[in-house]
Amino acid sequence: MIEAWRRAGRGNLVPILTVLLIIIGIWYLGAIRMNAQWERDQAARAGIELSLPELVSRTLSQDRPVLPAPHQVAEGLWQGVAGQAVTSRRSLVWHGWVTLSATLAGFAIGTAAGIVLAIGIVHSRAMDQSVMPWAVASQTVPILAIAPMVIVVLASIGVTGLLPKAIIAAWLSFFPVLVGMVKGLRTPDGMQLDQMRSWSAGGGRTFWHLRLPSSLPYLFASLKVAIAAALVGTIVGELPAGATAGLGARLLSGSYYGQTVQIWSALFAAAILAATLVAIVGLLERATLKRMGLAR
Amino acid sequence: MSAIPILGVWLAGLALNLWLARFDTRATRTAVALIFGATIILLWEMTVRIYQVPTVILPAPSLIAESVVANRSILWADFVQTILKGALSGWVIGAAAAVATAIAIDRSPFLQRGLLPIGNFVSALPIVGIAPILVMWFGFDWQSKAAVVVVMVFFPILVNMVAGLKATEPMQRDLMSSWAAPYWPALWKLRLPAAMPFLFNGLKITTTLALIGAIVAEFFGSPTRGMGFRISTAVGRLDLPLVWAEIVVAALAGTLFYGIVALIEKKVTFWHPSQRG
């Protein structure tokens, strides 16, 4: 079985790389197309005629291209990560750390609150009927969109720095965890619960030996959603004017000054960060479920 | 001392709900949820009044309601700009593109194996971040917002649709094969209907994403209307009741959008076990 999986994994590599190559190809063509207008205008103004190879090479090395070429973004990313001291304001590592710390703080708060409330909901019918409809309905509300407002309001009463962003991140990671955990804690069916009762196990024992273990697959599935949401929340929280630190602020300042390479680098830094965080949760998931014998 | 009425309301609401929850009928369950919501709003109002919380920090619900009524024409214009023009058009285009792509790569397992992991990966990324880029490309008006929404909703719907097209059992595909059904009738009569629950799952998740994309994109530049624009300028003027009024509209719009999609789902996938209830 494991062997079969491994072969399937190997089998996917070639298609993924192919699709990636196609995307990069389209990207280069797009960069040439979208940046060509400016080069032609420049050339016309200078009264010179550009040959095609010249035009192509110029479109791929502009300072402020409409669409930076992949290698420019890679270079910007590399410059931002390795080309600066990590304490520098131009270092993506520094900005990334600002974003990451708020994300993790918020994620921890949101997850803890979600789990605690879920346990309460599973054990109290009044709480279940009061909170759950609102928790479910709140998933349809674009909470993220008001994140910048929260930052500004909190700043006006003197709360700045990591905390406001962490609050947004916590709020966004809270709901997936709550909904997933309630679902998970409820997976044991009547037969399993009756069996516990037949062994005259109390509420505590039923919780530790039945409900909690059966909820873990659901918990991890929602943790993956939650950490991605927390990161998005933090980045959006860094968007209001005045923010100077974090990947969101890099995006915003890039867009103010037309520094497209900076925007794309920040974007890819955020993507890499998101992928890493989700992957770490995924690894924890696999290790935990494997120890419990639940891994597929 | 001033905390006593607040505590009183809270305890009264709690006691009422604890009592009602024991009946556990459809009516009492709705009542419990409504009482909970009403209690929160009441507590909010009382707290703001008794402690004289500055409007800048937290306006009272009554003040927000007043602002909704007073600014209804502004709110409507913002709703049209952001929700109908930006979010809805982008969502429709993105969904159509995702479904078309899923069908286009349906006959190529190679492309599917390549595109699916990438789609799953992209779905977890902070895609709102492309908003500044797309605002640069498509200008300040709703077209750039729709473009952000297209990108945000495309991958979640694509991933769901591809999974849905795979969702038929081998036996049902064998049946089609035993009737020597050509590709298109089999797709049209078997696999598309079977994919509907998956498609609607994707459509429902992305309603919220569409609103978020449309609103957040306005923070990077917009004409002088739109919900994101209004929120950011009202915050600047410390007109918090108006900000909250926009939030109320956004919340209602989000719930309504989701509700309509869920209703269509109920009509289309009436046969699915989850809908038969």
Place this chain on the structure above:
Amino acid sequence: MDASPLPRNAAIAPAAPVIEARGVSLTFQTADGPVHALKDVDLSIGRGEFVSFIGPSGCGKTTFLRSIAALETPTGGTLSVNGMEPDAARRARAYGYVFQAPGLYPWRTIAGNISLPLEIMGFSRAERAERIARVLDLVELSGFGAKFPWQLSGGMQQRASIARALAFDADILLMDEPFGALDEIVRDRLNEALLELWRKTGKTIGFVTHSIPEAVYLSTRIVVMSPRPGRITRVIESTLPAERPLDIRDTPEFIALAHEVREGLREGHAHD
């Protein structure tokens, strides 16, 4: 496509066999090495016969049925259906196939489900309505056409799936443990109904089962198979009359046949 009620009858002499297998083998390549699902299977089935395939799991009975239906491709030997390659026969819509589960589409009514193969095969609307009414009557489901599958019992769903396989009037009916998931009582009734239907329509039926009484009760011929490699160990001609009430199962003749089948199964087992 004439609408005359019934096709050729069993009474017509079996000139050429409808299904003919010569040295059919099928080997699956798996991670644990090759698996011989079928090895050197020879069998010919004449028009109007009711042939059961019985054997333990892994004996290749389902694989053989699927090969006839061109849902699997043999790796050796020759197989012909109606004198054609199985795949050509499939494209000519030579057979109706009934699976273990009804496999009805939940978004279509019973009538809509029966209509589906007819739509795919391009029958006119009027023709479809006429055929649906006829097969619903044949499986005693008249009046249930407008119901959705999930509103019917398991036995009724399986009858609907048989109706669906009958709707386009193929001469051959291939059934892969169609009643395996049903309880004994429902099964008895459906067995009786199936025999009645076979007598009325004169179709050639290939029937996979793992129930000895079912095989003996239904068949004109019982093919006993055994696993590793999947092969035919014995072919038993039924001595029972065409008219078979349910209590024929208590007659000494029936019990003797059942015994012979059991012997055949044990014999196959001894090779291990």
